Amino acid sequence: MSDASGRELALDVRGLTTEFRINGRWYPAVRDVSFALKRNETLALVGESGCGKSITALSIMGLVPKANGRVAAGQVLLDGRNLLALSEQQMEKIRGGAIAMIFQEPMTSLNPVLPIGFQVAEALRYHTDLSESEAKARALELLQHVKIPSAARRITDYPHQFSGGMRQRVMIAIALACNPRVILADEPTTALDVTIQAQVLALLAELKAETGLAMIFITHNLGVVASIADRVAVMYAGDIVELAEVGELFRRPTHPYTEALLASIPRVDRDAGDLKPIPGQVPPITAMPAGCRYADRCPLREPRCTQESPPLSPLADSAEHFARCWVRAGTGGSAA
Amino acid sequence: MTVAPATRETGALARFGTALRRHKMASLGGGIVVLAALSAIFAPWLSPHDPLEQDVLLRLAGPSADFPLGNDSFGRDILSRILWGGRVSLYVSTASVLIAIVLGGAIGILAGYVGGLFDRIVMAAMDVLLSFPTLVMGLLVVAMLGPTVGNLILAITLTAVAPFARIARAPTLTIKERDFIEAGRALGFSNLRIMIVHILPNVIDEILVMASLWLATAIRTEASLSFIGLGVRPPTATWGGMIREGFENILDQPLLAIFPSIAILVVMFGLNMLGDGLRDTSDPRLRHE
């Protein structure tokens, strides 16, 4: 499975739409989301709460809560297989195997009453046919690989005996156990101290370089995005509003939301002058406007914006940089 | 007449009202309770006969046109006695639960808020009270102090205080860690104000759920004590006393025991349904209205 340039694709998401039922009606939380994740690439999904980034990850993993949610449309292709069409049994083989997920809060994603060595080995035993002793040995290797100090001694310790940063490393070890091709990391460093975050991000970068795995990294922090991503997808109210290579995105933020977001973040390395907050709020999922969902808050708003929702189009001078904006990126090929 | 402690929070009652409307069982239970309360309050007008009026000729008579539920061993109208008996049951249970709520609630909130040694001593005292089964406590009090309505209420209150203290203390422990409590202290509020104005309204939901369940327990306790002869003295009509009489005459006229039993059963059923419904619909759902 490869893209136009021939680079192999790890994951191909096409037209993903996930809906939730509120008061009897279905509303899309993620709308027509498409992106291709190449091998050995880190794609950052960035946006604020409610933009749909976590739901996108859950949809890919088939973990959307069934009570009120459903994936209404789209395909998620892994090696040509559509994950959304698989049965739960088949998905269980994939989760933790070909695709692994890392969550934000390691204390709740690790079982507090089981030693960490057991939890790492468990993932191994479920997805491979290693014997118990082989799995234990491999678990120790993995814990050392993620730089848990004195791993041999601490392999029988419980999650509460570790700090937040260490627990997150354990999570990473579990995720890596079965050599996944894709890792979905949902805000893995948000709950960590800044210096610990830097360590974990560096660790992830190293592991990625070693194993060639692809990563989808979900965060709300543009600084973290700049540190770790190769490509960035900015999400707003369930849509991808901008998609570009990381340097390009920060050099030329094109969608007004991306631009406004960057202008509203205070930085430690330079004076921000006056912060320009984005006026207004994200519309509630039950009252999304027709047309562009950002139009309400956008200084470039034109009449067309409130009538029709723009498609995600390439910019005139950059085929790899996409924006969902009538004004800045008309239907591809318009004069810059 | 559901127990609704005087609260300035019309918010709380309104919440429960909406919750009840959604939860069928609770509404049914609530309906039964209201019916029982009304019939007890209006017993003097609803009773076809004087509950104390005897008529030897009608001894142990079965249901008839004039006496729909029949007559007891003194020829008194069972229906009227059940209505009037309800007054005693409801009065005793409501009074004791109300007092227990106020006392137990105060103790629980105070202990939870103050914490430390005070908390441990108070809760140890509560544990002592809790170790007395309701009936045993009733026996003790009535045996030592005499079988008056007041003492009955005292007995039941004593056993109910500890559970209410517990149920008020638990949420107090979590609530007092929340920022708005610290904000109150930063704003110069006294501890008393914080406990009454800020902690209590957040604890009331749990208390009210407990209240309806405890009313059922109180009714049962009163009936049990009357049954063994330690309750309100005859000839006052009480459900427990009527069951005792019926017990003595069970071979001649079983209905004598059955009707008051049904009355107790129905009211307790209603209260339990109400309590379960309130518990199911309280807190998280209400918060997201």
Place this chain on the structure above:
Amino acid sequence: MSGVLLDVQGLSKSFTVRRGFMGGALATVHALNGVSFSIGPGEAFGLVGESGCGKSTAGRAILRLIEADSGTVLFKGESVFAADTGALRRLRRQMQIVFQDPYSSLNPRRTINQTLSEPMRVHGMGSSTEIREAVHAVLGEVGMPSDAAGKYPHEFSGGQRQRIGIARALVLQPELVVADEPVSALDVSIQAQILVLLRNLQQKRNLSFVFISHDLGVVRHFCRSVAVMYLGRIVERGPIPGIFDEPLHPYTRALRNASPVPDPAAKVTMAKLEGEVASALAPPSGCHFHPRCPHATEICRQVYPPWTELGSGRGVACHLYPPEPTGAAPS
């Protein structure tokens, strides 16, 4: 130079905790150890550090929401710790707090009007009409519509609740506000809104802030000077932006380098600091930072570095900058 509004000297606080599951040994956590700084009127002072450094404890100790073990806090020359109940109540009007979690900082059972008017009623600040008007005024000041007064907290978003929390801190007309991570729990775009609001309020009311945060970017934007804390002590203090552009203490430097910046080119300079933040239960001997410090020497392992004042408001506790008896300050 304007007078000093808040003067903190030698603030210390320890907690005893029980280690182990049931019973177990007692251990002491030195949450604060000799913290000192001062703030002038209308000044925003930052307290930064990672979890466990004691910044939140310091904020609360200043307001006497936690009783410190030792040290003094002088507010306009008056001792906060020595104040009796009445004096403390008076002082409380002038020093307020804004909390981090907008979902925990408002009583869910009270309307906004009740929450905002209660402090004024308790302190006898006017008739009911005056109080009602004051509530509407402060709601306007924080950018909330007046009809918010009759609603309950759950009807508002996180950002709006934070505005209400700020309004509550303002109703008593304080001169000092301790802001404990006031924007950390908010979305990025809402953060900016609240920061702008706080800045406007500061200018309008000449408020001083003790601005507690782990986010250096936010602190750089909002504060005039900052103290960096590590395991209960201040390791460096200085004016902004100098302290971030040229940090002296290795920890300050590490903190700054590790703070993510929205610039892919900056990726390269993100120095990786090895090791965990040491446990507050068993802080390392000597300088607490020495196990992680690239410049640690023998003396660092043995002796806690003394505080060195370097002039122009900068100070640091590090053996790399020993106090010069001759008064010449190393740059």
